Amino acid sequence: xxxxxxxxxxxxxxxxxxxxxxxSSQSGHNTVSWYQQALGQGPQFIFQYxxxxxxxxxxxxxxFSGLQFPNYSSELNVNALELDDSALYLCASSLSPGxxxxxxxTFGSGTRLTVV
Amino acid sequence: KQExxxxxxxxxxxxxxxxxxxxxxxxxxxxxxxxxxQDPGKGLTSLLLIQSSQREQTSGRLNASLDKSSxxxxxxxxxxxxxxxxxxxxxxxxxxxxxxxFFGTGTRLTVIP
Numbered sequence: 001x002x003x004x005x006x007x008x009x010x011x012x013x014x015x016x017x018x019x020x021x022x023x024s025s026q027s028g029h030n031t032v033s034w035y036q037q038a039l040g041q042g043p044q045f046i047f048q049y050x051x052x053x054x055x056x057x058x059x060x061x062x063x064f065s066g067l068q069f070p071n072y073s074s075e076l077n078v079n080a081l082e083l084d085d086s087a088l089y090l091c092a093s094s095l096s097p098g099x100x101x102x103x104x105x106t107f108g109s110g111t112r113l114t115v116v
Numbered sequence: 117k118q119e120x121x122x123x124x125x126x127x128x129x130x131x132x133x134x135x136x137x138x139x140x141x142x143x144x145x146x147x148x149x150x151x152x153x154q155d156p157g158k159g160l161t162s163l164l165l166i167q168s169s170q171r172e173q174t175s176g177r178l179n180a181s182l183d184k185s186s187x188x189x190x191x192x193x194x195x196x197x198x199x200x201x202x203x204x205x206x207x208x209x210x211x212x213x214x215x216x217x218f219f220g221t222g223t224r225l226t227v228i229p
Contacts (some may be wrong), residue, residue, distance in 0.1 A: 042120070102148070
């Protein structure tokens with residue numbers, strides 16, 4: 001059983017650019033969530049996809065967008081990058097019977113994004 | 117809005133000591149609570165998951181308890197080891213909404229050999 005894998009592991013972008021982060025969910029999981037973790041803080045919820053539909057979103061602007069594919073992998077896209085977008089981006093997957101995460105979440109190792 | 121607080125923010129103990137990490141949450145209508153470990157610059161490793169109907173879960177030297185009515189959870193680590201040094205995060209999901217995780221800011225644990 002493979003876990004959650006994220007790519008790339010590190011990324012440096014210039015303010016104003018666009019970035020795409022990728023996540024492969026754990027085998028058998030149907031829900032993918034994305035979190036942003038600033039230095040010294042707990043992760044903050046960005047959005048969640050269940051069966052390829054966005055089914056929840058945190059307090060993030062529309063320039064943060066995402067996709068979930070039929071194989072349950074996912075992308076996080078961020079447009080018009082700002083310096084404050086520098087953070088660790090975490091992907092989590094879960095098996096959600098009926099849409100509820102009864103079995104908890106499994107996280108990937110994250111992508112460290114630096115915006116200069 | 118669910119607020120999750122973890123106390124203390126940092127803790128330093130000698131090897132072999134038993135310790136307790138605390139987590140409190142404001143909305144008691146949780147679905148479950150999960151404790152995670154995070155090594156510096158790394159992702160999250162799930163330690164224990166407690167459903168809202170459960171009182172505690174155990175895994176090896178770790179024991180987590182849940183008192184939903186008072187909005188509290190504790191993570192007990194027995195016979196601490198230097199390898200336990202990490203940041204410990206608790207997170208809850210609610211019964212409503214997207215069932216996403218609400219995290220505390222974590223407790224940074226250092227176990228001194």
